[in-house]
Amino acid sequence: MSLPNAVLPKAEVIGDPIAHSKSPLIHGFWLAKLGMDGLYEKTRVAGEDLGAFFADRRDRPGWRGCNVTVPHKQAVIPFLDRIDPVAARIGAVNTVVVTPEGLVGHNTDAAGFLEPLRHLLAERHLYRMARILGAGGAAKAVAHALAGHGFTLVIAARRIEQAEALAAEIDGVDTHVATLDHFADATDFAFDDRESMLDIVVNTTPLGMTGQPPLPFDFSHVPPGALIYDIVYAPLETALLAEGRARGHVGVDGLDMLIGQAAEAFRLFFGQPAPREHDAELRALLTA
Known part of the structure; x- marks a missing residue:
């Protein structure tokens, strides 16, 4: 009853x-x-x-x-x-x-974010790096979660002081900051051999969400073999994920x-x- x-x-x-x-x-x-x-x-x-x-x-x-x-x-x-x-x-x-x-x-955002990465985190890597787009509440959870697994972090926000504030909260790992505009422009950076490396690009901003403008992002910033993770879930297949998959990257969507x-x-x-x-x-x- x-x-x-x-x-x-x-x-x-x-x-x-x-x-x-x-x-x-x-x-x-x-x-x-x-x-x-x-x-x-x-x-x-x-x-x-x-x-x-x-x-x-x-x-x-x-x-x-x-x-x-x-x-x-x-x-x-x-x-x-x-x-x-x-x-x-x-x-x-x-x-x-x-x-x-x-x-x-x-x-619970940190645990939820890490869940679809558990199989990768169980492996051994020579180096782990994450490029985190955004510096809000979700980005805080993501940054602390990845720092706990030994990632070097690059944090990008609209305003550099937002990225600097979040980077200052992270202990125990190397952190770097940039503006979102930095990732919108093409780069000619030559990535080295990424074998035994784990690279992740994470969008924690609302950009790309239904009703929001798209995320300006140039894939010349993405190392070969990197995983693309977009926490947006409406739409499920964001422009960032679609382009990443078209370029051969593994994608993780926001529903995970x-x-x-x-x-x-x-x-x-x-x-x-x-x-x-x-x-x-x-x-x-x-x-x-």
Whole structure:
């Protein structure tokens, strides 16, 4: 028998805008596959309303927490009672969970981003380098995640000071900065032998997303054999991924990260692992 609607375990995703979010579809799919009573919704919350939102939700019966998307991943932090060490290191929160300690902020973006790279990271390389396009909340998670696996980082942002600020947060690896414009212009740089190297180009900006201008990027900056990873998932096949694949590069699309980070959040909200054996069916549903 289903629980009364008032006490159903409930989570949601907040942001502004939020209509485009696929998170309710993902979490709803998993709840149904597990036969669990629960709700997952999306709620538009403007920046000036964050305090009132959390004041209302923190003691609401059945509320398990929320995912947080742009532009609130840093703005929510003052309204929480504790920040998980991973989220504190990244400086951004994408998952808020109700606990006996109060509201705890987590970041599942880093784990979700790394998930489709696990097979590569299990291999040994002489050198690893990542070119990260963007310096916002998602870029912070990506940069810290890759730094933890020994990558030298090149961080590019619209304004060089944005890239410098993120680079200053990264400890233990070499970091370099550039502007996005640098990667828009062709280069005649001659790449050396990349055997036993792992090169990744990651777009963490909204450029290339439906309704946004394309990402200006010249593939002369991409080493032979590099992997192209675009965290944008609408459209699934961005211009960056399409050109990369046409040039013979392996591509990773934004659904991999979206599903991976959602699985971490699902476990935190509902206390059970997401049924990942149904990933192929879920991807088909998300791209229908």
